[in-house]
Amino acid sequence: MRTTMTALAGALAAFGTLLATGTTALAAGADLGQAAQQATNWHAIVMFLIFVAGTLGITYWAAKRTKTAADFYAAGGGITGFQNGLAIAGDYMSAASFLGISALVYGSGYDGLIFSVGWLVGWPIILFLIAERLRNLGKYTFADVASYRLGRTPVRTFAATGALVVVIFYLIGQMVGAGQLIKLLFGMEYIYAVIIVGALMMIYVTFGGMVATTWVQIIKAGLLLSGATVIAFGVMYQFGFSFEQLFARAIEVHPKHQAIMSPGTLVSNPIDAVSLGIALMFGTAGLPHILMRFFTVPDAREARKSVFYATGFIGYFYILTFIIGFGAICLVATNPAYLDAVKGGLNLRGGNNMAAIHLAHAIGGDLFLGFISAVAFATILAVVSGLTLAGASAISHDLYASVFMHGKTTEGKEVTVSRYASLGLGVIAVLLGIVFEKQNVAFIVALTFSVAASANFPVLVMSMFWSGLTTRGAVIGGTIGLVTSVVLVVLSKAVWVQSFGYAEPIFPYAYPAIFSMPAAFFFTWLFSVLDNSPRAAKERAAFEAQSIRSETGLGAEGAAAH
Amino acid sequence: MSNTAQNLASAEKIRNNPKFRELVSKRTRFAWTLSAIVLVMYFGFIALIAFNKALLATPLGAGINTTVGFPLGVGVILSAVILTGIYVYRANGEFDELNRQIIEESR
Known part of the structure; x- marks a missing residue:
């Protein structure tokens, strides 16, 4: 059972194994020589420097074009559907899904496909139910949409909190993963790796805003898709x-x-299978950095197109990771040069998350290994930049401008606050990355997707589709979803037993979404129907006007300018 | 902002335009139908993993290594992509044309 849980956790986030690797390297002195060899991965370093130079050049160019709030948050709404599709793919395909899924396939075969499928099926739902309404109703953040006809202060405060919780947890996972990965690939100290990632993302976001972030994501998506294609083709x-x-x-x-040809022990318990499915599917539709991407296109038409392209790219990528995992079984597991002689078995030098990296070496030698290592680094940068921008907009656009200043501020001030918020989030991300270095953060991805599915998604979807939703219902129901999902993860084995050291978990399952998401919907409904305040009546009456805008795009931001 | 006043007048016309009701009901029905297909496909797949692993482990034929699980899993991924394509095709064609007429008639 314990092994199952470890496999599951490692697969989800890729961090479990990465962390184990760190400890192994310290414990096993015999490995240090090999680790030192990895330190001079000059191909990777040179290629990474080229990527950094290129993206900094783009940031410089983007900074000159970023003048208004619309430029900073939404790239002026001037991104095409195709470009946005690539950028969404770049925002979504994390190093954890590239290295983690191929590692899972390498370790247990078919099980990897379960995650690939789960991480993809949220996209059609986003398209059918959310994308165009989001584009038509919102300006820069999903809180714009949730608070469209509801009380601005409470609903924005809730939505911004939900966004920040997701962003910060996701950032912890990415930073710790990045530090471990870079330590491994480039032979760099963990702390410097974390600082470099933090510093670069602060530069991209603070100076280049959404324009730079978008292009970093587009370039990364192009690199990752072509790199993975070459490996799979090989x-x-x-x-x-x-x-x-x-x-x-x-x-x-x-x-x-x-x-390896059929599902194994990964998902043994039906409750967890469904709960994980719910979290992966609906969590995707509640990720603030993903939702924010829909404001970068000019209209609903391009928003729809971008989901189609994104789904195509992401689906293609997951099929590639599957081939890569099987390729690693055939070409990496059979070569003693890649195997960990101390641990034996299928264990790879540097941990099983190295499956795709070793396979790149087996197929294309040192140069290609360097390329794929640099791509993995670029992948992390693109994801953390998107997260930082989403977090900064929640702070500046939702909390500062709407909640604290009640809309009485200038665009220029709002953008300045946003830039400081990006710097602040960068510093927080680096500090949390250092604090969590030695922690088992495998539960983070489960937590992030569960919170997104249980807090952000229910409120967003009900605000778009249900005329009866009131401020009270949204805030109480959404908060219940948020708190329930966080508390249940803390009480589950991953935190309660593995981090706090208690003997038995209080919550017997690994994923809370099967309980916390319905709870959020139920209490949102309940507190809305029980709400007889005059404000609630006004909010219900405002639904028709909202639906005219959400369905036709009449009066949508940006649409009138063209 | 006279723009807002103009929008309000347009919104009033849209509300009374039967085409608006047609657009909303058609598109909503289409979107929920496709969503239901995705949900049934995906949770059906999850249910097989949870309750009938043996079926997924069955080889596609005698002497064949590929099991039923592979085309099913990849099939879910491909269907998701195809369904998004179908939705975008109809929404950006038929529905957007209807929408354009509604906006046109509201001016």
Whole structure:
């Protein structure tokens, strides 16, 4: 059972294994020589420097074009559907999904596909139910939409809190993962790695705003998709482009043999299977940095297109990671040069998250290894930049401008606050990255997606579709979803037992969403129908005007300017 | 802002335009139908993992290594992409044309 949980946790976030790697390297002195060899990964360093130079150049160019609040938050609404589709893919495909899913496939085969499927199926839902309404109603943040006809102060405060909780937890996961990964790939000290990531993301976001962030994400998506394509092509080439041959060889060499061809122990409990499914599917639709991307396109039409392109790119990428995982079984597990001689078995030098990285070396040698390492670094940068910008807008646009200043501020001041907020979030991310270095942060991704599915998603979707929603219902119901999901994760095994050291978890499941999301919907409904205040009556009456705008785009931000 | 006043007048016309009701009901029905398909597909897949692993482990044929689980899993991914394509095709064509007429008639 314990192994199952570890596999699950490691797969989810990739950090578990990365952390284990760190400890192993310290514990096993014999490994240090090899670790030192990895320190001079000059190909990776040079290619990464090229990426940094290029993106800083773009930031300089973007900074000159970023004058208004619309430029800073939404790239002036001038991103095309195709560009935004790539940027969404770049925002969403994290190093954890690239290295983590291929590592999971490498370790247990079919189970990796369960995550790939779960992380993709949220996208059609975003398109069918959310994207165009979000674009038509909002300006810069999803709180614009949630508070469209509701009480500005309470609903924005709640939505901004939900956004910040998701952003900060997600940032912790990304920073710790980044530090471990870079330590491994570039042989750099953990603390310097975390500081470099923090400093670069602050520069991109503070100076270049959404324009720079978008282009960093587009370039990263292009690099990651082409890198993964080359690896997968290399694998399929060796097996005559036949999946049958690939599978036959994998079954032969993998210690689990035939078992890798079907779901294993990853999801053993039906409640957790469904709960994880809910969190992955609906959590995607509640991630603030993803929702924010829909304000960068000129209208609902381009917003829809961007989801189609994004879904295509992300789906293609997940199929590639699957081929990469099987390729690693066949080409990496069979080569002693990549295996951890001390730990034995399938364990890889540097931990199993290195499966895709070693495979890159097996296929394209040192140069390609360097390229893929640099791509993994770029991947993290793109994701943390998107998160930082989303967090900064929640602070400046929602909390500062609307809640504290009651809208009585200038655009210029709001953007200045946003820039300081980006710097502040960067510093917080670095500090949290250092604090959590030695912690098991594998629960973070589960927590992030569960909170997004239980707090942000219910309020957003009900504000768009249900005329009966009132301020009281939204704030109480959403807060219940937020608190329930956080508390249940703390009481679950990942935190209660593994971090706090208690013998038995109080909450017996790994994922809370199956309980916390329905709770949020139920209490939002309950407190809305019980709300007989005059304000509630006005809010219900305002739904029709909102639906005219959300359905037709009449009066939508940016649309009138064209 | 006279823009707002103008929008209010337009909104009034849109409210009374039968095409608006048609657009909303057609598009909403279409969106929820497609959402239901995705939900059934995905949670059906999850249910198989939770309750019937043996089915997913069945090879596609004698002497074949590929199991039923692979085309099913990849099928869910591909269907998700195809369904988004279908929605965008209809929404950016038929629905947007209807929407354009509604906005036009509200001026």
